[in-house]
């Protein structure tokens with residue numbers, strides 16, 4: 001046993017030496033340096049990396065998986081799966097280990113686990129996009145490549161992209177999922193730190209790259225260049241690329257015509273506005289997922305209204321759910337009609353600053369403290385609640401939420417959101433706070 005331990009320490013220290021040459025010095029010092037991290041092989045094909053804090057663990061898992069995995073696989077000359085945990089915390093059950101190992105693949109931590117093919121309702125408006133996404137996920141790199149999914153906002157592009165990702169996680173494929181905003185940030189950082197080579201290599205080893213919201217690249221010439229190279233090297237080696245856009249390619253106005261022509265070389269599918277039946281089915285699915293019972297006639301009335309998109313319809317659903325929970329009354333068609341009477345013309349979009357304001361007001365905290373640096377417990381919780389609601393109700397990405405809170409890192413944001421998610425499952429008071437705040441935002 002002790003021999004094994006010695007070996008383990010040596011292996012990990014050797015690996016660290018190698019990693020030190022591959023990542024920026026500051027990253028190495030912050031995230032890796034012994035004894036911040038310790039590593040050991042826990043089974044024939046599984047290597048456990050323990051670290052000082054949950055932040056480090058999450059960061060390594062999300063951002064450094066492939067770097068660590070490359071080094072260890074070379075060192076031990078075999079395929080290894082990685083597991084991450086905080087030093088001294090108990091080891092998960094065998095099952096959980098398997099699950100979390102799969103989680104490590106790609107950037108699956110960024111995936112919404114509810115956005116699966118099973119939870120995607122099929123209708124005439126989206127069947128082509130759905131079929132193409134299924135085909136691609138079952139046969140990556142071999143059917144339609146690249147696949148581009150196009151629609152107006154709120155119609156299911158991100159859902160389908162995550163569904164592909166979730167399927168790839170199940171199959172154990174290596175892939176990256178990221179928004180073009182994250183791609184841009186990463187690329188710019190690599191230029192700033194002279195690490196463009198590292199950036200390019202990173203994506204080359206993946207089986208697939210899933211990129212959300214390519215319209216974000218409009219006007220960003222330098223990033224388009226980086227994108228073009230990444231795209232080409234993946235495409236040439238038969239790796240799958242899936243991209244979403246909220247504009248038709250012809251009006252993407254990407255500087256590089258060659259990008260546009262590469263994109264049109266694959267399959268382009270669009271998603272249209274759903275018809276009544278599909279809307280009703282989607283509402284039923286969402287209600288089922290929330291584990292709530294609602295009368296059929298209410299859902300029918302809800303899906304009968306006019307919406308700009310599905311996200312807006314979900315907003316209406318959440319609005320009536322919040323109210324019924326707050327008042328404790330069973331929903332009847334009259335009160336729903338009253339509440340949503342003119343939902344045809346009203347659109348529901350939660351304003352981020354309003355959300356932060358309402359949270360601050362609810363807890364009687366100053367906005368400046370909400371956004372400030374203090375780690376006082378009540379401030380930390382208020383911030384985490386605001387982050388959670390921002391993510392849920394305005395669908396902002398982690399980086400943007402972090403920026404709203406004085407430039408906090410996206411891993412901090414992710415940690416906060418997860419904390420609230422977990423706590424809300426068992427803490428009634430927290431659930432009540434969340435409902436009250438969300439409802440005050442809606443009824444502004």
Ligand code: ADP
Pocket residue numbers: 115119120121122126151152153154155156157158159160282285310311314
């Ligand atoms: P987009 O990326 O096109 O802006 P999203 O994928 O974020 O849109 O979809 C907005 C919301 O609508 C999500 O909650 C998503 O789950 C839901 N949605 C869209 N289409 C469907 C569908 N066919 N079945 C179930 N939910 C859907």
Ligand code: MG
Pocket residue numbers: 154157158159212
């Ligand atoms: Mg989207």
